[in-house]
């Protein structure tokens with residue numbers, strides 16, 4: 001069997017492992033195994049690629065491997081869970097940059113060798129010039145947009161830049177003109193002789209325009225919508241890698257790029273649906289540019305009415321001690337306070353006290369997809385206790401107590417009843433239907449959307465103020481003192 005066939009067989013095995021791994025990532029119980037299986041696929045792909053005769057310099061590969069591993073291990077250990085969206089933004093950006101560099105390097109090689117000699121380096125089934133040139137264009141264009149777009153998203157999320165959307169007159173027209181100019185440069189590049197004068201100029205034009213476009217198209221997106229944009233940039237980094245795979249005729253890169261591209265796209269659609277927003281609305285509406293109206297109300301009648309009624313940890317304990325059906329509704333505040341472990345402890349105490357406990361999971365609670373699932377899994381909360389929004393809502397009126405842990409927008413009744421609310425139509429967890437609602441938050445801070453929340457003012461709601469971890473510890477201590 002010749003080596004090319006062996007390499008491609010190994011790539012098929014790696015691709016199958018990627019697909020199996022992705023499928024397993026869809027369920028919490030199999031997610032860890034899915035991750036391991038995908039990593040094994042990547043290991044096979046990397047080892048086999050290193051055996052390829054096209055590899056000309058192992059020294060730089062080893063230097064890159066050592067440096068990359070050191071940075072990766074340090075990030076995995078040091079980056080906090082709440083900073084994961086920034087981390088993912090950076091990783092997407094570097095993925096895009098890698099595709100730009102592949103396209104650039106191949107174009108340089110093409111110019112240095114001349115097209116005929118370059119073709120020989122691609123092997124027997126070498127594609128026509130226009131095909132490879134178009135693949136270089138797509139790898140560089142999509143990779144360039146992904147690179148600067150991701151850096152901008154990172155800077156917004158890390159609060160190095162203001163999270164507010166930047167809007168100006170003619171913004172969409174300018175972006176449209178940049179895209180048109182890039183396409184023209186791409187066509188000139190694809191039909192020009194690689195060693196002629198026009199190709200390098202066209203290459204430089206679409207590279208610079210792609211870098212500019214990445215910046216300008218993320219500009220009008222508010223910091224709050226960044227997770228959706230990051231998911232889309234993730235999809236773009238996959239498409240850029242796929243194009244790079246066509247440039248260097250590497251099948252596993254094409255497959256892996258397609259998988260990242262489509263899964264990122266599907267995730268983007270899921271997130272938009274969960275917020276009841278269209279993708280164009282996320283991209284172009286400048287959500288969060290104007291201060292959010294505080295007139296949203298649960299009854300749709302205008303301004304928020306009622307008063308906030310605080311409750312102590314001792315009184316919370318008394319309410320919980322009598323409860324038979326309890327639901328925890330975690331949100332971003334649980335991630336901030338890292339309260340997941342103490343939540344699990346309190347859930348066990350409640351169960352020992354005879355209560356049935358559930359955790360209601362909203363698809364966009366927190367700041368990244370699956371945020372709450374990841375935190376609760378880390379605290380070893382049993383999977384069976386996690387209930388999706390659609391399954392928990394019909395049970396809500398039977399709940400004695402709903403404990404809202406640092407969640408705000410995902411339980412805001414205005415989303416269901418106030419047509420004037422910017423979040424109107426976003427599906428929510430109907431916490432307000434529980435007999436008693438206890439909301440854990442530090443003060444009057446608004447949620448991600450900046451809106452007031454009528455839930456906090458309803459007659460059946462009590463506010464347990466303080467950092468969620470500290471207040472839960474206090475409630476838990478009451479239970480333990482009872483047992484002791």
Ligand code: NAP
Pocket residue numbers: 224225226227228271275330331332333334336337363364365366367368369370371405406407408409410411440441442443444445446447448449466467468469
């Ligand atoms: P949220 O609306 O952002 O509200 C979080 C609440 O947590 C705040 O009101 C804050 O109030 C409280 N909080 C913060 N730190 C706390 C602490 N240490 N202890 C206790 N409370 C604390 O969160 P959410 O209800 O989870 O909603 C998520 C939002 O993000 C949605 O609007 C969603 O559309 C958006 N989003 C999510 C994703 C995703 O993938 N998950 C993607 C894009 C957008 P205080 O300041 O008063 O404490």
